[in-house]
Amino acid sequence: MARDTLERAQQAYDEGDYAKAISTLKSGGVSVFDGAEPATRQSAMKLEAFSYCVNNQIPECRTQFRKVLDAFPSFDLTVAERKHPVWGPAFEAAKRMKR
Structure with missing residues (x-):
């Protein structure tokens, strides 16, 4: 189930529908990915982070x-x-917040 949800989200992302990618990942609920194998999770x-970034939701990207x-x-x-140029700086900001 988690892998199917991820594949649907990846397809939406690849088609440029970043909002749909985010909603697909969230529609599965956290529990779908909590029980998934680590690589899938x-x-x-x-x-989800990349989708937020390219959808210009930078704070959400950093949080993710x-x-x-x-x-x-x-x-x-x-x-x-x-x-x-978008998710590189967002990722570095998230890493700095971890320190």
Whole structure:
């Protein structure tokens, strides 16, 4: 169920419907991803953060990155992702808040 929800959200994101990606991730409820395998849960959380960022919801993006870091302390973005003009700075801000 979690993997299906993530795939539907990823499809919406890929189609540029970031609000739908967010609502799809949230429609599954936290419990769907709480019981999911860690890789699926982390991917869903990261996708939600990216969706907030590209939907120009920067505070929500930073908050979501903090949630990812709380759940997965060793989480990091790839070098290319860190260079993104929107979510790169949001992620760095979330990391600074963790210190």
